[in-house]
Amino acid sequence: MITKKIDENFISVIPEESDDLLILRRIIQKDDKVIADTTRVIKQEKEYSRPDRGEKVRIRIALNVEKVSLDNVLDRLRVHGIITESNNESVPHGSHHSISIKPDDGITIFKKKWSQMEKKLLESKDQNVGFLLIAIDTADCGIGKLKGTHLQIMPNIYSGAGGKRYKTNFNIEKFFEEVYSALLSSIKDNDTIIIFGPGETRKKFANYLEKKSSKKKFQIKIVDGIDSGGEDGIYIFTKSSVMKEILSNSKLAIVSTIIDEIMFMANKKSQKFTMGFSETKEAGDIGAIESLVFSDKIIQTENEDKIIQFLNDIESKGSKVFSVDSSTDVGLRVDGLGGIIATLRYSVSKG
Structure with missing residues (x-):
């Protein structure tokens, strides 16, 4: 969750994942005010406009909250209430509306008084800690993004290398480049990359990563004892005692x-x-x-x-x-x- 305190009453937030939506569900209460961008159908009174259809326009409104609910098992948060302010004169104040909040949607919350518990939920340090799990061998690589207790698995990346009995022109540097490219879209500053898998491939990739990203602000850890690559290796790691030791301060552990x-x-x-x-x-x-x-x-x-x-x-x-x-x-x-x-x-x- 990205948060910015505006003053004693207003705090702007951007949820980054489903866990953040649940936190907002626990924070936003009846009679709070939520300011957000949303869409609303507005009837047009033009000469050639159809009287039975309106135009959906993007507007910014302030909503006096009446009800909050999670939708589709934490995939989005719905806030229902009465419009008190808007940046479009065609939107009547006092009318009912609902806002659908998804990850990466920014909103501002107004409370007459923030409780200590609500402030604590927003300020949780663990929300900013992420782990990238890499289960790699010469055949394939599995990548998992662990944030809090939520694990997002990316599709396996296959190297194209043949078995021991086959002679191939396998280029492991090219394979590492594909894995690195996939990591770039997920990694953030202060994340920790944890690399494991059978054989020596994990150590070779760790060395490649150190050279490739010497200026990045993340840590790299190599883990022994997980002898599977790909998606299977990710799941084995999250169930293992090794996970509890390496990620001892994480929510999952x-x-x-x-x-x-x-x-x-x-x-x-x-x-x-x-x-x-x-x-x-x-x-x-x-x-x-x-x-x-x-x-x-x-x-x-x-x-x-x-x-x-x-x-x-x-x-x-x-x-x-x-x-x-x-x-x-x-x-x-x-x-x-x-x-x-x-x-x-x-x-x-x-x-």
Whole structure:
């Protein structure tokens, strides 16, 4: 999320991914004001215009928020409300309108007073930390962009190299150039590139990358122990203990550790964890939650407003809240555990 504070009441934001839309869903409340560019159909009163059709025009409006909702499982955010200001005199003030917010859409939010929890959500340092995962061997290369707990996999890049029994004029430098070109569209300053895969190809590519991008502001790490290239290698890495060690401060590693702790406590019949919304809410209502992990499944199966209010309530009490999706194994594991789990500060009797 890119943010810019204008004054004590106005903050401009640009969501960069689905996780950012969820953060905005938790921040934007009824009676806030949202300023954004949008489209609206305006009837034309020209001599030859059709009376039954209007023209869709691009306008900037200020919307007094009445309702906010996630659409299509975090792909976009819809803000409904009443237009209070616009840059087009044909747009009547007081009329209803809805804004659809997608990644890379900039908006400005006005609040009479920003809460500490809302400021904390916008200022999360982890949002700016990204990892590029590269699983490479002589045959192919898989590239994954990891931001928070969301993993985006790019199509495999194939080298065209033959097997050991075939003689080819394989040029590994050309293969590396293709991989490097694919990286340029995804990498940002302060990202970390993590390279793994079988054989020595990972080390050769790391050396190539160091020479090619000596002025770039990112780190390069070589990882041993992942002996698969391509997309399979990416998924193996995100499930591995090596991932937790290398990305120990990342959201994905933290969430993976929380899940492992809960499974251990479940086997020991401990009362210091919850699974499912009902018992998790009971623990949250008495301030017992230490860390909570939820997936988009819980938003689909429970009342959205109720879930958002619950998440904000427990975070305001000092609990740590993490969201996951089905792009990684940890997200699928949380789905299988009822869509929401939590570790507790102390034991709580269940049921």
